Amino acid sequence: MLGALIIFSLALVAVIAPLIAPFSPHQQDILHRLEPPSTKHPLGTDDLGRDLLSRVIYGTRISLLVGFVAIGIAIIIGSILGLLSGYFGGWLDAVIMRFVDIMLCFPTFFLILMVIAFLEPNIWTVMVVIGLTGWPGLTRLVRGECLSIREREFVQAAKVLGLSNIRVMFVHLLPNVMAPILVTATLGIGGAILTESALSFLGLGVQPPTPSWGNILTAGKDYITVAWWLSLYPGLAILITVLAYNLLGEGLRDVFDPRMMAE
Amino acid sequence: MLEYIVRRLLFMIPLLLGITIITFVVVHLSPGGPADMLTGLSPKVSAEAKARLHSLYGLDKPLHVQYWLWLSRLVRFDFGKSFKDGRLVIIKILERLPATLLLNVLSLLLIFFIALPIGVISAVRQDSFFDKGMTVFVFLGFSVPAFWLALLLMVLFGVVLGWLPISGMHSVNFPYFSFWGKLWDIIKHLILPVFVSAFGGLAYLSRYSRTSMLEVLRQDYIRTARAKGLSEKKVIYRHALRNALIPIVTLLGLSLPALIGGGFIFETIFAWPGMGRLGYQAIMARDYPVIMGVGVIAALLTLLGNLIADITYAFIDPRIRYR
Numbered sequence: 208m209l210g211a212l213i214i215f216s217l218a219l220v221a222v223i224a225p226l227i228a229p230f231s232p233h234q235q236d237i238l239h240r241l242e243p244p245s246t247k248h249p250l251g252t253d254d255l256g257r258d259l260l261s262r263v264i265y266g267t268r269i270s271l272l273v274g275f276v277a278i279g280i281a282i283i284i285g286s287i288l289g290l291l292s293g294y295f296g297g298w299l300d301a302v303i304m305r306f307v308d309i310m311l312c313f314p315t316f317f318l319i320l321m322v323i324a325f326l327e328p329n330i331w332t333v334m335v336v337i338g339l340t341g342w343p344g345l346t347r348l349v350r351g352e353c354l355s356i357r358e359r360e361f362v363q364a365a366k367v368l369g370l371s372n373i374r375v376m377f378v379h380l381l382p383n384v385m386a387p388i389l390v391t392a393t394l395g396i397g398g399a400i401l402t403e404s405a406l407s408f409l410g411l412g413v414q415p416p417t418p419s420w421g422n423i424l425t426a427g428k429d430y431i432t433v434a435w436w437l438s439l440y441p442g443l444a445i446l447i448t449v450l451a452y453n454l455l456g457e458g459l460r461d462v463f464d465p466r467m468m469a470e
Numbered sequence: 471m472l473e474y475i476v477r478r479l480l481f482m483i484p485l486l487l488g489i490t491i492i493t494f495v496v497v498h499l500s501p502g503g504p505a506d507m508l509t510g511l512s513p514k515v516s517a518e519a520k521a522r523l524h525s526l527y528g529l530d531k532p533l534h535v536q537y538w539l540w541l542s543r544l545v546r547f548d549f550g551k552s553f554k555d556g557r558l559v560i561i562k563i564l565e566r567l568p569a570t571l572l573l574n575v576l577s578l579l580l581i582f583f584i585a586l587p588i589g590v591i592s593a594v595r596q597d598s599f600f601d602k603g604m605t606v607f608v609f610l611g612f613s614v615p616a617f618w619l620a621l622l623l624m625v626l627f628g629v630v631l632g633w634l635p636i637s638g639m640h641s642v643n644f645p646y647f648s649f650w651g652k653l654w655d656i657i658k659h660l661i662l663p664v665f666v667s668a669f670g671g672l673a674y675l676s677r678y679s680r681t682s683m684l685e686v687l688r689q690d691y692i693r694t695a696r697a698k699g700l701s702e703k704k705v706i707y708r709h710a711l712r713n714a715l716i717p718i719v720t721l722l723g724l725s726l727p728a729l730i731g732g733g734f735i736f737e738t739i740f741a742w743p744g745m746g747r748l749g750y751q752a753i754m755a756r757d758y759p760v761i762m763g764v765g766v767i768a769a770l771l772t773l774l775g776n777l778i779a780d781i782t783y784a785f786i787d788p789r790i791r792y793r
Contacts, residue, residue: 305484308488309485309488309492317749317765317768318492318496318765320734320753321493321496321753321765397612401615401616405616405735408735424617424621427621438618438621438622438625441618442615442618442619446614446618449613449614449615453609453613454609457609
């Protein structure tokens, strides 16, 4: 479970960032801009003389925050809609699924770009928008699972006992649907982090001076021929983080798979 | 078969309506609205001038009326004029579309011809060194931020090694090249973007084809084929592969929209003159008509990709035609 280990350490880093970062990520030192890695600045400095290691460490916070919140939103919306759709069926199901189909038609990234460009780009917008583009897939998944579980005896028993619909949905259906949701969510966090960094790279995500791995790379690309470290390390950080989440997700999938009849 | 196609086409209509609605809503989300953007937020513009602009563009009418007006023009492919340079939006998009399509189709082909063999071989030699190695490669492929890879490759091949050009579709002295020279020039410019664009999809598709192939290999009819004494080659190519191909092809069709969407980043980084870059520049410049036009066209292409995937699927697998 290499993935879990990496993620745990990353989360730790994010939380105690102020303690372990050698410098403040905003502290500029113009005399020493664009310095290659050294003992004082293990990852070098950026174009304004800020220590790269500190910025990358603080960037961890942003990335993890975005990942969790965005996927959290997607899960909440997706699960609820999926449950409603799968449990009640009928016209509610038809309407929701049409909506899902429409949402899935859009090239996600473009939609995100559009929305963020029209509103102000800041971290909250980014999180909400990524969440709002992520729920359709989850809805489909949850709905499928609901449809197959709905006819099982324990659900019928609950209904016969007269439990309210809401209770049946949340107490009985939901826990059984959790497994694929968790897998998708974990893999989704990786995707969300990639999207956020791409957005920040394009200047539409987290705005400087707040360090995000993506916007460090934006600065990096201008100096790429003279300061390769600016471009290498943040990207490496993204790579390792997303890899960790993917490993975790795949691991979870392997654990749950014998129990899941179909995907 | 024909009936299936017609049914699918009919399904598309409400989807198209939904797309236009969403695009419209998104555009009008912005505070201030289009008129502010048109006047460049200049405070010197008087209130009356703004009001006149509003009525000129029909922005003072109620929203659903505006939507209806826009929709009726849309059906005639009249996307209006760009705010930036006043040219017809549809012309601007059509200029850029071939470039985007070129990039995406080539990426798709690359993905298909590389990922499929990788997946198949991985499945056939499950748990071998090759398989394990490929799995590592695939995981990396999932996790790599594409634009970062693009940057690194650009530096490596463009600057350090100087082999490949790093931006645009043509070199500066393009018009002076012979025909073959022009062809070679475009190819040189294509290599990096196509490779980076295909990288993510490669990982995904090879993983998927491996899974699909593994499932097929477990089936009874494969055992029968082997029991009949067919050579292993025949078993794999004639029986297993064809069946495994079905979901793969579907996935390929569905990948087209993803490529179009992801194309934005690549086109911007490599300064490739495609539709994605047009959309990005329009977003930056708050050029509303162009943004809406690109959005709708992109969604249309996505729908088209899905449609092609579905039809191909129905074509290959006769079982689902009679649903």
